[in-house]
Amino acid sequence: MRSGRSRRPRAETVGGAPLDLRPVTQAGLRGLITIVKERWDRPVFLVLASVSLVALGLILFFIFREAFPVLREIGLGGLFGARWNPTGNPASYGALPMIVGSALVTIAALLFAIPLGFAAAAFIAEVAPRWMKDVAKSVLELLAGVPSVIYGFFGLMVVAPAFQRAFGLSTGRTALTASVILGIMALPTIASLAEDALTAVPNSYREASMALGATRWQTIRRVTFPAAFSGLIGAAILGMGRAIGETMAVLMVAGNAPQITASLLKPVRTLTGAIALEMGETAMGSTHYHALFALGVxxxxIALVTNGLAEWFRGRLARKHGR
Amino acid sequence: MIANVTTEGQRRRRIVQRIAFALLALSTAFGFLALGVILYSMIANGASALSWEFLTTFPRKMMTEGGIYPALVGSFYLTVGAVLLSLPLAVASAIWLSEYSRGGLWVRMIRVGVNSLAGVPSIVFGLLGLAFFVKVLGFGVSLLSGALTLALLILPILIRAGEEALQAVPMNFREGALALGATKWHAVRTVVLPSAIPGILTGVILGISRAIGETAPIMFTAAAFYMSRLPETLSDKVMALPYHIFVMATESPNYYKTRNLQFGAALVLLGMVLLMNLGAVTWRARVRRRKQW
Structure with a gap:
């Protein structure tokens, strides 16, 4: 993405003259074959490049299609009801407990992942010497690469028992445990994107600030951070999107009780957790099955909106500093 | 004389800066700490389970003894399948984005598509796999459905890596080829693409390490709780290492007996993923340093 905005001439400006149809008028079919032989590449690659759009289209189409029957059955109001009891009699498919659960763990996770991530980004971009910068970035990349099932396993085996003892709970699988694990998972995303944002601020800003007698810290706080603001917002939003969509780790440590609560010390079920947990136990084509797709919708x-917003904010920073 | 005088204000500002920088450094250290604690807990609890036998035998006695062989093989098949399906399309996409596209609406739409795809939660890929590959295309819960689902998941990773690698090839390589009379495609195939291969391979390694650790997309599309034999055809269910770790941790009949095995399996997965990522990161750094063109 970033490479697309580089200033050097782009490859497409080299070669590729406008389509010349003279061979057809001069040599008929043989000329046409020549043209096809020489000019097949652009349209073929164009079609192949559309694969990601096709994939996105498939996702949108099928998730909405499979969710549609339940919307017809219980309506949009029913979907946002406060009770989730798909196996009860009568069954109820209110997604509110999971929406609240997802929101609770995500917000709590971001409360510590954003400050830590921004601070780490400031250290890497502004303070650390070259070698430390490289090491820190590699560590963040490794942390981002740890599979979510490993985070979940770690949370279940190490963090949950520790919290259970520390807070005297009946179970360590709570919203708090999920938040801590999610926060650690969101940290590398937020930190590396925030670092990109800080690096995008032109050096002349820093030089001007230092020339006025500000210390490096004052410069970071009063000049670099405000200048990178929209990029930092973008980083935080993208971190949020990732946290909401995270499945395995949350499934394993959040406790999965579909209740509406604002307490971090209680078990909650998230949107992702509900889908992962219940899809295996439901009959294909049942109302419950379609309701789980509605959670997917x-x-x-949420994912597409946060992603779009984050891109917009990040793009705004890039446009502002002319890169 | 005057130059040596530090005012009270200056000294305070210097102290504030020192404290602030220390806090920033601590925040960065938190990432190191998290990685260290996770790695340590896996090694401390799981290293004793590791043995050649653990890696090469089937689970025994309701998965309370034995090894992880079928899960390893299943993950290998799924991952290789995903990369084989995804890579050609990703490279073609990257070639078009980097070499052929001329800006405009369609490019912007494709970039939005790639970015959005990268932001779609992995469980939603699982839902797509279930609704489309398993149900509509009738592949069932199978190796094929799982590999296809994972292929879509790693597509944006591979496209981005490919585009970055192609963009890193200097313009004068292309100009040189075209000046010698090569067509655009000939120049791309014989000059640009070969120069970009190290970068593309870095992306492939990152894609593999992502695919091998993903659980949510294969839960409903490919994974089996237990198989007494290895998958033989594309329509067989497979065991997969991350799913194996998940079910052992949440549904194991005998927690105390299997605890060690569980940590062992987690250590194997974490070790593989970290080594691949470390390899990709250091290799990429070397490629960038050496190729100054």
């Missing part, structure tokens, strides 16, 4: 919409 909610997730997908």
């Amino acid at each position: 909610i997730l997908l919409v």
Whole structure:
């Protein structure tokens, strides 16, 4: 993405003259074959490049299609009801407990992941010497690469028992445990994107500030951070999107009780957790099955909106500094 | 004389800066700490389970003894399948984005597509796999469905890596080829693409390490709780290492007996992923340093 905005001439400006149809008028079919032989590449690659759009289209189409029957059955109001009891009699498919659960763990996770991530980004971009910078960036990349099932396993085996003892709870699988694990998972995303944002601020800003007698810290706080603001917002939003969509780690440590609560010390079920937990136990084509796809629609919409917003904010920073 | 005088204000500002920088450094250290604690807990609890036998035998006695062989093989098949399906399309996409596209609406739409795809939660890929590959295309819960689902998941990773690698090839390589009379495609195939291969391979390694650790997309599309034999065809279910870790941790019939095995399996997965990522990161740094063109 970033490479697309580089200033040097782009490859497409080299070669590729406008289509010359003279061979057809001069040599008929043989000329046409020549043209096809020489000019097949652009349209073929164009079609192949559309694969990601096709994939996105498939996702949108099928998730909405499979969610549609339940919307017809219980309506949009029913979907946002406060009770989730798909196996009860009568069954109820209110997604509110999971929406609140997802929001709770995500917000709590971001409360510590954003400050830590921004601070780490400031250290890497502004303070650390070259070698430390490289090491820190590699560590963040490794942390981002740890599979979510490993985070979940770690949370279940190490963090949850520790919290259970520390807070005297009946179970360590709570919203708090999920938040801590999610926060650690969101940290590398937020830190590396925030670092990109800080690096995008032109050096002349820093030089001007230092020339006025500000210390490096004052410069970071009063000049670099405000100048990178929209990029930092973008980083935080993208971190949020990732945290909401995270499945395995949350599934393993959040406790999965579909209740509406604002307490971090209680078990909660998230949107992702509900899908992962219940899809295996439901009959294909049942109302419950379609209701789980409706949760998928909610997730997908949140993910696409946060992603779009984050891109917009990040792009705004890039446009502002002319890169 | 005057130059040596530090005012009270200056001294305070210097102290504030020192404290602030220390806090920033601590925040960065938190990432090191998290990685260290996770790695340590896996090694301390799981290293004793590791043995050649653990890696090469089937689970025994309701998965309370034995090894992880079928899960390893299943993950290998799924991952290789995903990369084989995804890589050609990703490279073609990257070639078009980097070499052929001329800006405009369609490019912007494709970039939005790639970015959005990268932001779609992995469980939603699982839902797509279930609704489309398993149900509509009738592949069932199978190796094929799982590999296809994972292929879509790693597509944006591979496209981005490919585009970055192609963009890193200097313009004069292309100009030189075209000046010698090569067509655009000939120049791309014989000059640009070969120069970009190290970068593309870095992306492949990152894609593999992502695919091998993903659980949510294969839960409903490919994974089996237990298989007594290795998958033989594309329509067989497979065991997969991350799913194996998940079910052992949440549904194991005998927690105390299997605890060690669970940590062992987690250590194997974490070790593989970290080594691949470390390899990709250091290799990429070397490629960038050496190729100054």
